[in-house]
Amino acid sequence: MMIGKKLDWCLTGLISFFVVIVIGSSVQAQIEKIELSIEEVTDQKTPYLNYPVSVIVQEESGLVLISDWANDRLVITDQNGKTQKIIPGLEGPVGMVYDSPTNRLYLTEQKANRIRILDGSTFAPISELKIQGITLNEPRGLWMDNGRNIYLVDTMNSRIVIFDQEGNLIRTIGKEGMGDDEFYYPRGISVDSQGRIWMTDTLHHTVKVFDSVGNYLFRIGKGGSGPDDLDRPRYVIVKDETVIISDYRNNRLKIHNTQGELIGIVDRIGGDHLLNPEGLWIDGNGYLWVADSGNNRVVKLDMTFLMNREAYLASLLSEDKIDEFLREAASLSPEKRQKPEISALFYAAYQKKDDLENMIAEAENIWMKDEENRSTWSEELGILYYRKATLSRAAQPAATVKALYRKSIQYGYKKAYIPYIWTSFLMLGGSNLFLIILIIMLLVLLFVLYRIRIARTRRW
DSSP states (O other), X not given: OHHHHHHHHHHHHHHHHHHHHHHOTTOOSOOOSEEEEESOOSSSSSOOOSSEEEEEEOTTTOXXXXXXXXXXXXXXXXXXXXXXXXXXXXXXXXXXXXETTTTEXXXXXXXXXXXXXXXXXXXXXXXXXXXXXXXXXXXXXXXXXXXXXXXXXXXXXTEEEEEOTTOOEEEEEOOBSSSTTOBSSXXXXXXXXXXXXXXXXXXXXXXEEEOTTSOEEEEEOOBSSSTTOBSSEEEEEXXXXXXXXXXXXXXXXXXXXXXXXXXXXXXEETTEEOOSEEEEEEOTTSEXXXXXXXXXXEEEEEHHHHHOHHHHHHHHHHTTOHHHHHHHHTTSOHHXXXXXXXHHHHHHHHXXXXXXXXXXXXXHHHHHHOGGGHHHHHHHHHHHHHHHHHHHTTTSOHHHHHHHHHHHHHTXXXXXXXXHHHHHHHHHHGGGHHHHHHHHHHHHXXXXXXXXXXXXXXXX
């Protein structure tokens, strides 16, 4: 009994240790992953969106600007999703950038093949921006770098166009083709703090990265639906060391570091699956805004959910939100899913649900990969297999029960020896056990009588 209690204490301490590592010192008690959803509602607080493609936030005013593509309009809401203004009469509005010093909003109109300049306060159209020597064909993504130069994805011309705010051409990058610096139906663009250009080469199913003057560096992804794949990626945004990609046909967001390594995958937000996500924006407070286009909504996410998925999962466990934990944990990358500290979180979740089969599976994974704590998990596996064998006696064949007790013994649980021997004995007797026991008793009785008779004969 004391050994069992000590083992329980050890295991509890070990799980707690893993959880502390995962959470870290900076994580608060509660982490909200979805802050706001702007979509069709009945109380008219938020507008009806019909395939929103792009979203940005004006930092000074806090206004949220949404390209309501299928409705050919710009929708402006406050941070709570309440409609402030609607600008109709646009022709396929897509990409947007806001220049604070001039209070100008630049907006691409895909169907009109042009860039509009709007007043940043009233959002009234001011003029059309024409780029020197450039004819646009279905322009989409826009970005403004730290030098206030503008980067445009000229989609049907398969190129990036870089220009200043007066329309003076700086350079173009790319053309249609299969090479590293050639594109096919590109969409989104972002520029990182080092001046590197990130662009979604949509129908090549990849994100390509270039230096500031257009030299190809590397790419992320290839066509497919696996963890390392992309299927028609639409938009990309880079913040510090984090890269987020809207993986359009795979209905998910992919999070990478700036070396291209996969950090995580998100395919659910607020319990609902993403559907054809498009535009992305990270505001000054670190919130991620996603144009969840197929669901006709824009959602605001706490970046902690994306960047510290393990911490968020641990917080769900601490609040006993087990089903939500299991739902959200399903989107972890395969590499992270197999880590011992993640398996420890899953073990704790299945322990709360008393799910013996999955507890054994997680304990086996930890036992294989965590050499430092292998002895503790070996003892735990012995107890788990003993429990499974005991619960299986009524419903499973004796051979199955015996194999489970043997597993328990192999993991060092000595209490399993007696039921293992007894089960082996039962297997020998089967349905004739009573007859075998009776014969053995008779043989013992005959042997005793024989010994008594021998003893009496010797006395004579």
